[in-house]
Amino acid sequence: MAPRKNPAPADTALRIEYLPLDQLARWPGNPKEHADGAIAASIARFGFRDPLAIDETTGRLIAGHGRLSVLERAHAAGSPPPQFVQVREDGMWLVPVTRGGSFGSEDEAAAYLVAHNRTGELGGWNDELLRGMLGNLDDDLRAVAGFDLAAFVQETDAAAASAPALPEPPSEFLNDLIGGAAAPQAQASPTPAAGGDAAPAEPAPPASGGPGGPEYVQVVYVVPAPDRDLAQKAVKQAREQFGVATAPEAFMAIIRAYLNEVTA
Numbered sequence: 001m002a003p004r005k006n007p008a009p010a011d012t013a014l015r016i017e018y019l020p021l022d023q024l025a026r027w028p029g030n031p032k033e034h035a036d037g038a039i040a041a042s043i044a045r046f047g048f049r050d051p052l053a054i055d056e057t058t059g060r061l062i063a064g065h066g067r068l069s070v071l072e073r074a075h076a077a078g079s080p081p082p083q084f085v086q087v088r089e090d091g092m093w094l095v096p097v098t099r100g101g102s103f104g105s106e107d108e109a110a111a112y113l114v115a116h117n118r119t120g121e122l123g124g125w126n127d128e129l130l131r132g133m134l135g136n137l138d139d140d141l142r143a144v145a146g147f148d149l150a151a152f153v154q155e156t157d158a159a160a161a162s163a164p165a166l167p168e169p170p171s172e173f174l175n176d177l178i179g180g181a182a183a184p185q186a187q188a189s190p191t192p193a194a195g196g197d198a199a200p201a202e203p204a205p206p207a208s209g210g211p212g213g214p215e216y217v218q219v220v221y222v223v224p225a226p227d228r229d230l231a232q233k234a235v236k237q238a239r240e241q242f243g244v245a246t247a248p249e250a251f252m253a254i255i256r257a258y259l260n261e262v263t264a
Helices: 036-046 066-076 106-123 127-135 141-145 149-162 224-241 247-263
Strands: 015-020 052-055 061-062 094-100
Touching: 036 066, 036 141, 061 066, 061 106, 066 094, 127 149, 224 247
Parallel strands: 052 094
Antiparallel strands: 015 094, 052 061
């Protein structure tokens, strides 16, 4: 762990101060890369609304390296200062900086620098809401926001089209008729399947046990194909072992037996 330097006097609140552009020190080895063109376009359109931040212990920047680089180049090129950046009598720009916060060590400050950037990346976007918001903006505002609406719509539509669909659950994993509780249902005649076996009929819908009886719901689990025979075998054996008539009853008997064993 990096040794801690003598901390600045503790503050009770963060504050914003205007500091000279040429006196701001970067964090050494900052790994974050920046889209300088997009940052410059945003600052030019909206002003410098996001202050930089420094660690009071080291006096170095912990947020805003990309914005600092954009301001330095603009100042060196003789550009007018963006909104919310002030100018000293000698022409040096004064930049809003968040102050008052220090860390327990340089490692902690470095971790904050990474987290400040990484947490935004991890959040991602709600594509549907973003599409609606971008659709309400004109082309200039969409561009300065960093999005091409047509490209974004094409990209999200393509991603949705290529998303894998959930497999249809095999019919033998659906509820079969609940022994006598369901009203009689017309059953489709079995049709020969590959190899000459009869394909299972379509399952009956969820049933009710009648007035005062239990209400039934359908629970579906989709398992890998190699486990299909194993599941059917377990249900068949459970029917025989527990003396129950249907697959759902066997399934629940297995669950109760397991819970009794692990809670014993």
